Amino acid sequence: MDKVTATLRSLVQPLLAVIVGLAVGAIAIVIVGGSITETYAEMWRGAFGSFYFLTNTLTRATPIILIGLGVALAFRAGFFNMGSEGQMVLGALSAALTAIYMPGPGWLKMIAAIFAGMIAGGIWSAFAGWLDAKFRMNLLITTLLLNYIATYFAAYMVTYPFKDKTGSAAMSQTVMLGREAWLPKLFQGMTLHVGFLLAVGVTILMFLFMKHTVKGYEIRMMGGNPLFASYGGIQRGKLMLASMFVSGGLAGLAGSVEVLGTQYRFIDGALTSPGYAWSGIMATLLAGSHPIGTALAAILIAALQTGGMGMERNTDVPLEVSSIIQAVLILFVSAKLTYSFIKRKKAGAKNGRAL
């Protein structure tokens, strides 16, 4: 009973955020002179209106889910990993190059590419963790700045050494992967690929891992009170590097499945401009780092984006309305963060006094 009410209560805030987001969006729609019901109906149709649109939304949600889970793991351990973008890009680049240059049968290329992507993202993320452990460099800042290094490095790689010189020469991109290394589609003629099943699998695994394993327990305790964890004999350094590695690895996996399942080559900017990484972080925050909640929030955010496109196709309301709704979601999420931060500070002061 206790658990049910707790779960329900944890749903109140995100639902409220969505409702207020839609309400503010409605105001924006009125201002640009659209009809609220018609616009939202188009948005719904664009996101879930037919099997095609539904699978399209889930395709978009796939990298967001994986990134969100990675960020959630780091958050649970008490670290801000803001470097998903760079980790994803390096993962995507490594996956693409592996799939292109690795000899062997298609399935091997595919699996090797996925692992290469995860390892690249993981190392990039663990590197930031190492900087923190070794030189006390703030993770929030290093992860954020390492994004630039990663994305420009990848841009350089596909503009010079690995540039596709066969096709239209203007694009900074690799050559296309061999068809045998592509992730299979789930349905004929639809965009949805096996990567989505992978994302669902990782979600469930992560949920079980956090709740039912010793390491998951240690990660949660470290995130809750690092001093308590070290007092209890949990080694912060090792566990931090491991969680950062997995966190970045999941971002790398997101980049890999996007390359292997949707784009079939690494194109400069193709992962950064849709804002997958930031959508993933938003999903995590909206769900309070709960793995299953994060996956659902990721689908919601993807739906807002695909629905927004549908809305723009069929009404006079511009795509930006969907950005407004997302912006309100972010506002709500940050309000929640600040609120819990203040609460924690107050509680801390109180405890100091209670002694």
Added chain:
Amino acid sequence: MLLQMDSITKTYGNVTANSDVSFNLHKGEIHAIIGENGAGKTTLMRILYGMETPTSGSIRLNGKPVSFHSPTDAINNGIGMVHQHFMLFSSFTVAENIVIGREPSSPIGFDRKAAASVTDQLAKQYGMPVDPWAKVGDCSLGVQQRVEILKVLHQGAEIIILDEPTGVLTPLEVKELLAAIKSLAAQGKSFILISHKLQEIIEVADRITVLRDGKVTGTVQAADTDEEQLSKLMVGRDLVKLTREKKQSGKPVLEVNSLSIRGDRTKPLLSDVSLQVNEGEIVGIAGISGNGQSELLQAISGLLKPDKGSVRLLGQDVTGAPVGDIRRGGLAHIPEDRYQWGVSKEADVLENGLMGHTARHHKLGLLRGSSIRGMVAEWVERFGIKTGSLNTKAQFLSGGNLQKLIVARELAQDTPFLIAAEPTRGVDVGAMEIIHKELLQRRSAKGAILLVSSELTEVLKLSDRILVMFEGKIVGELMAETATEERISLLMAGGKHVG
């Protein structure tokens, strides 16, 4: 009758904090209120001080009914309160702190000199010497308390509420404070004293009112009572007398050799500390907090790397080893500050209980929920931990219950060596009894315990040997049989080294 509180009842939702509590105070009287945590002492005082309004009941001052809606109301009616944790501006001078809110002014603003002379006059009148020009931050806690009392007197208080006034003071400062209270009472001021230190209360109070579960269980004349009767009124049953059986101690379990920690201040945090704890022995460390005890414990348990010296546990050198290794090597640790080190407040009772026990409760890295549940449920039963359920978050447990959970968790590690730092800080008499009993049982079972406590009575009651720490050094070692509170107090305050 100066103050009369009649049939005060205060309910929060369906929780009754005070139920039909009546209380009165004569002019010049010292009236103590005692009770366990959550007995309703604080609520009663908050009502008197205007911070809460009673659900029912009335307050009369000099026979006239009054009702206070804020502390300002209470202050204007001559009621002042000195809180457990001082409300002073540490970067201001003593005089500035005392006149605050009623500052003497000169044509160009605040009159510093007048403030100082007002302070001097007050100090002389009430026999509580302070230096008006000293910065409060530089004053000892005893002096800060005097400043608090003078501030309340300057505000014109006739009734002064003191909430746990001796908690942070050295034994000498306690003596001075009690003398000051008596002399003020002789000058006609009235005191309400909230405390859990029975001995002090019996010494200073005229009457004592005992609360239990929000009700008055007795009001007695201090002259006619003793600690035993008061404990019984507080707890509602007889306390079991603890006896420490005499025993020869065994092999050394912990050996600390000239441990030093420099720290970044001018004085070293720990200098050249050596000690030994044997099987079946409780070694107590007495000292005013902040004299190196925390650093010593952290160095022993691996949380702090010493600059010099060594720590051996069961003959193994564990100096600077990772905490986990030391724990596995045979150490359990009741931490000094339970919120900082001892729990994660966001985590539930089960998760907080599991810390350090994962090795025994997993299969291939998967936690075994039912065995964890069984273990923690047994502690809850044995220690009488009051919690909604095993899934209640730690932040919703009271301090005493949380402490019991931590003590249970660490005792259950079943290690040859246990650090017990402030094991009963903030817990009520009943819980204290349970914890003391468990510690002595561990001693009988050949356990070695290093006890650190700022409560002298606790150290004296449990220890076989007592070490006194002052400014990072061990300044004295006494055997339990020959140790007296006076000798320890003297050493704690930096007095002469006693062989």
